[in-house]
Amino acid sequence: MKQLRNMLLLVLMAILCFSCGKKQEVVPIDKHSIIPVPVSVAAESGSFTLSNKTTIVLQSDPAQVQMVAEYLKSSIGEFTGLDLVIGQDDKDNAIVLSLDGGASPHEEGYSLSISDKKILIAAPAPEGLFYGIQTLKQLIPAHGGSAKGSNNQFLIPSGTVQDHPEYAYRGMMLDAARHFFTVEEVKKLIDQIAVYKINHLHLHLSDDQGWRIEIKSWPLLTTIGGANQVGGGKGGFYTQEDYKEIVSYAQSRFITIVPEIDMPGHTNSALNAYGILNPGITVPEKTAVAIDRKALGLEDDPDATPYHTGIEVGFSTLDTDSPVTYKFIEDVIREISEMTPGPYFHIGGDESHVTEMKDYIPFIEKAQSIVSKYGKKSLGWDEVAHAKLLPTSVAQYWAKAENAILAIEQGAQVLISPAVKAYLDMQYDSTTHLGLHWAAYIELDEAYNWDPTELEEQIRRENILGVEAPLWTETIITYADIEYMVFPRLAAIAEIAWSPKSARNWEDFRRRIVWHGQRWEAQGKNFYRSPMVEW
Structure with a gap:
């Protein structure tokens, strides 16, 4: 009986070690499912690890960006269960929100830069930061519900997005x-x-x-x-x-x-x-x-x-x-x-x-x-x-x-x-x-x-x-x-x-909408499952 217990313990430890060491698959940013499709997306090697250690950093006047930061914190919590801290100390493993007039020539535009150390969302105005957050949210490999990532961590592909709207x-x-x-x-x-x-x-x-x-x-x-x-x-x-x-x-x-x-x-x-x-x-x-x-x-x-x-x-x-x-x-x-x-x-x-x-x-x-x-x-x-x-x-x-x-x-x-x-x-x-x-x-x-x-x-x-x-x-x-x-x-x-x-491309849109259907399903949304899409 003692030998059986020891064997079971060893098997359990092996399973746990395998789970801990198992790497998440990271979809390159240029294979994204972002809707609306951005103006430009460029992939880089590596990924950012989103976890409970990640902070949201305000690199601009908090009075201007606090509302956007609170929205980001709430949204990430909804999809991942993480409870991120909002602060002003710029350090590694941070999502940085920055009002920067040079980030885009367009009033509602934004830039999104993701490296292994930091995510930077920069925009001339708070609404641009908000739209950058919408893009970032669609790069987080989580749909909510019981999906908590590996060890409550979520890998976000490295790269850059430059984006602005066609119509006001x-x-x-x-x-x-x-x-x-x-x-x-x-x-x-x-x-x-x-x-x-x-x-x-x-x-x-x-x-x-x-x-x-x-x-x-x-x-x-x-x-x-x-x-x-x-x-x-x-x-x-x-x-x-x-x-x-x-x-x-x-x-x-x-x-x-x-x-x-x-x-x-x-x-x-x-x-x-x-x-x-x-x-x-x-x-x-x-x-x-x-x-x-x-x-x-x-x-x-x-x-x-x-x-x-x-x-x-x-x-x-x-x-x-x-x-x-x-x-x-x-x-x-x-x-x-x-x-x-x-x-x-x-x-x-x-x-x-x-x-x-x-x-x-x-x-x-x-x-x-x-x-x-x-x-x-x-x-x-x-x-x-x-x-x-x-x-x-x-x-x-x-x-x-x-x-x-x-x-x-x-x-x-x-x-x-x-x-x-x-x-x-x-x-x-x-x-x-x-x-x-x-x-x-x-x-x-x-x-x-x-x-x-x-x-x-x-x-x-x-x-x-x-x-x-x-x-x-x-x-x-x-x-x-x-x-x-x-x-x-x-x-x-x-x-x-x-x-x-x-x-814009219909075949690519058909591919990207699948991911959104998965998130809608996790949210309990009563959406139409078009037969034109392989949901």
């Missing part, structure tokens, strides 16, 4: 009007899209089915207008404090919130609340649900519309002849602009089919003027180009190239969001259980294999502000639904927005 505006849109999503869900989405260097989140805050932002001077917008959604659910809305919380959280991830109040169409939720805004439109009978105003302690409003619970569009409009309408939109724009530090206010302008063009054009021009009055630049769907645009205005190309070209001819820039390529609510194929397909079926290769400069000859690089991927939510009810429709396609569109055309 890299966005995603979330439609919170058709179905409402909570503050925590929006913050979770912010975290997930920040990984792919998205820097704008466009929130569609009003539509026929629901009004989602508190306006103190018009309180029934949320009391009544916010109490519905597609299918007749309970809806919901963001208080002004909720909205400020979202804005602040987005800022911590270097994401700018772009609020949208759609007008003059897509406005039935406002007409539910205030009949005085209604020029006499009617809701499609099959989707109309009466509002019991007396149950809310309110007097009857014979001009107010019923709820619209369907997904039909184009039937609603504000009363463009009424002075009250312009008081209403000024109050709304003023209150939201005061809470929004970003430069853009989106005025919608799409699918206003029952608004005569003779009324639509002056309305858009007045709305645009009000936005400018409160220090913001107007964004609008491409139909707004029928009006006279201010030089600071931006038309969002979603449907008609001729509208985008009209905007360019007026000196405005365009934001590229072609429904046939970039709409995240389009089904992947005919078997997809969520989404619609009125524009197209958009598989992963269709989301990846296009370029903003190749859509129309008259839309040139200098005309393009950036790229945005909208998610409309007629069929999207839960956060898991969001994840399924957004991932992996957002990663593809983020690469179009960030990476130079010369660096």
Whole structure:
């Protein structure tokens, strides 16, 4: 028995020694899985050992980089279980964050240098450091969960990355009007899209089915207008404090919130609340649900519309002849602009089919003027180009190239969001259980294999502000639904927005996305496993 115990002990010790001595395989940095693909990557021999002995060193004013350092510490902890210390003593086995104007000629650019002794992330501004961190995170061979590396160490390949974005505006849109999503869900989405260097989140805050932002001077917008959604659910809305919380959280991830109040169409939720805004439109009978105003302690409003619970569009409009309408939109724009530090206010302008063009054009021009009055630049769907645009205005190309070209001819820039390529609510194929397909079926290769400069000859690089991927939510009810429709396609569109055309390659993207799928799976993300990828 004693001999057997000794033999077992020797076997166990041999196994432990083998495990301790077993070397991790290090994938060279030029065989990386980074998304978006960087401008340039150069491999060097060796690797950096990330462990509990690694420190995060602030080589710049802590007031400027502390937030980024805390984010790095938290992210590494999430993936590896390591609890790194943040300090200012520059020594070996450190990740150094440095604000350096010479690190990149681009405001959002960065450089990442990895040696066996040190990792240096340098950038002209904190947002560049943040984007460098996103790249570094994708070089750490860990997905979270129970994966702790060999002896709780993680080998990161040596080399250098020089990187900067192709477009200044890299966005995603979330439609919170058709179905409402909570503050925590929006913050979770912010975290997930920040990984792919998205820097704008466009929130569609009003539509026929629901009004989602508190306006103190018009309180029934949320009391009544916010109490519905597609299918007749309970809806919901963001208080002004909720909205400020979202804005602040987005800022911590270097994401700018772009609020949208759609007008003059897509406005039935406002007409539910205030009949005085209604020029006499009617809701499609099959989707109309009466509002019991007396149950809310309110007097009857014979001009107010019923709820619209369907997904039909184009039937609603504000009363463009009424002075009250312009008081209403000024109050709304003023209150939201005061809470929004970003430069853009989106005025919608799409699918206003029952608004005569003779009324639509002056309305858009007045709305645009009000936005400018409160220090913001107007964004609008491409139909707004029928009006006279201010030089600071931006038309969002979603449907008609001729509208985008009209905007360019007026000196405005365009934001590229072609429904046939970039709409995240389009089904992947005919078997997809969520989404619609009125524009197209958009598989992963269709989301990846296009370029903003190749859509129309008259839309040139200098005309393009950036790229945005909208998610409309007629069929999207839960956060898991969001994840399924957004991932992996957002990663593809983020690469179009960030990476130079010369660096993008579909076959290489198919290879790189596999690693991201492994991390998504470890995170419990409900992503779509495209048959075009060998997951």
